[in-house]
Amino acid sequence: MSDHLLIKRMAIMGVGLIGGSLALALKEAGAVGEVIGCGRGKPNLEKAVELGIIDRYTRDPREAVADADLIFLATPVKTLGAVVEQCLPAIKAGAIITDGGSVKAEVVRHIEPLLPDVIHFVPGHPIAGTEQSGAEAAFAGLYRGKRCILTPTAKTDPQALALIEQMWQLAGSIVVKMPMDKHDRILAAISHLPHMVAYSLVNAVGSYDHYEENILEYSAGGFRDFTRIASSDPTMWRDIAETNREALLEMMEQFEVFFAELKADVAAGDGDKLFEFFLRSKQMRDAIL
Numbered sequence: 166m167s168d169h170l171l172i173k174r175m176a177i178m179g180v181g182l183i184g185g186s187l188a189l190a191l192k193e194a195g196a197v198g199e200v201i202g203c204g205r206g207k208p209n210l211e212k213a214v215e216l217g218i219i220d221r222y223t224r225d226p227r228e229a230v231a232d233a234d235l236i237f238l239a240t241p242v243k244t245l246g247a248v249v250e251q252c253l254p255a256i257k258a259g260a261i262i263t264d265g266g267s268v269k270a271e272v273v274r275h276i277e278p279l280l281p282d283v284i285h286f287v288p289g290h291p292i293a294g295t296e297q298s299g300a301e302a303a304f305a306g307l308y309r310g311k312r313c314i315l316t317p318t319a320k321t322d323p324q325a326l327a328l329i330e331q332m333w334q335l336a337g338s339i340v341v342k343m344p345m346d347k348h349d350r351i352l353a354a355i356s357h358l359p360h361m362v363a364y365s366l367v368n369a370v371g372s373y374d375h376y377e378e379n380i381l382e383y384s385a386g387g388f389r390d391f392t393r394i395a396s397s398d399p400t401m402w403r404d405i406a407e408t409n410r411e412a413l414l415e416m417m418e419q420f421e422v423f424f425a426e427l428k429a430d431v432a433a434g435d436g437d438k439l440f441e442f443f444l445r446s447k448q449m450r451d452a453i454l
């Protein structure tokens with residue numbers, strides 16, 4: 166195997182959209198030697214081999230990490246710590262563990278204390294994804310041009326951090342570093358709240374039973390665009406809502422304030438206020454495009 170590879174042997178724990186896409190991107194960049202996949206479902210792992218995402222697989226976490234230089238954790242947030250606990254005895258000294266979990270503080274608090282000084286952990290989160298899951302949803306270009314947030318702590322090894330930064334850059338990402346609490350609040354606002362709103366909207370409209378038919382069948386562009394993310398994996402989102410509880414509640418309350426204001430303006434038939442509300446929102450949204 167070449168000495169020029171950034172990562173000689175990599176273990177992907179959870180070969181779905183996020184883990185699979187990283188493996189494909191690093192393979193495409195010629196940055197990784199062997200990729201070993203680890204998961205629970207045999208059909209998904211076999212599909213991942215067939216699609217060239219991983220070179221081989223095992224369902225034994227210890228076998229997966231044995232002799233791995235880099236371990237990428239890509240299972241639902243609440244399982245990340247348990248996965249490390251399972252494979253820890255087989256991780257070699259000098260190995261780097263990193264993750265792609267959507268919530269950082271709780272994950273870091275679970276994993277960091279488990280590790281001896283010779284095993285490094287770099288917490289991370291690619292801000293890229295879709296509503297699809299599983300190995301079949303993975304694609305090499307997922308991270309291209311997208312931000313990836315790393316949340317190093319006082320314990321993070323600078324060399325390990327530099328390697329993970331380079332890894333994400335080779336996958337096409339723009340790497341940003343910030344404290345984990347800031348990450349969790351920003352993500353609660355720009356990702357977790359929108360998913361909660363989309364899930365609520367589909368429930369609200371889908372449960373409307375005034376007519377004896379499913380009115381969702383009538384939905385067109387706006388409803389479908391807005392609610393695409395409500396097709397996301399329920400296990401993944403349950404874990405996010407549970408582990409980023411405080412920041413998410415703060416944003417849900419913020420949302421309720423604005424929704425209540427809008428409701429009051431609709432109730433009052435106050436056209437000027439409604440116009441102001443929509444205009445302010447349009448200007449803010451247009452500015453991010």
Ligand SMILES: NC(=O)C1=CN([C@@H]2O[C@H](COP(=O)(O)OP(=O)(O)OC[C@H]3O[C@@H](n4cnc5c(N)ncnc54)[C@H](O)[C@@H]3O)[C@@H](O)[C@H]2O)C=CC1
Nearest residue numbers: 179181182183204239240241242244266267294295298299
């Ligand atoms: N889907 C998205 O758009 C994004 C997801 N993330 C985060 O990335 C992580 C992975 O998400 P996806 O790839 O979308 O999920 P996914 O469902 O596509 O893949 C996760 C894989 O992990 C496996 N798995 C679950 N529990 C396991 C366990 N205990 N041991 C071993 N394997 C296990 C599942 O069988 C599945 O194959 C999550 O932590 C999620 O919060 C981060 C950014 C975007």
Ligand SMILES: O=C(O)C(=O)Cc1ccc(O)cc1
Nearest residue numbers: 267292293294295296356394
């Ligand atoms: O599908 C979409 O548009 C997403 O919002 C994907 C996504 C989901 C979870 C994350 O932590 C980051 C990105």
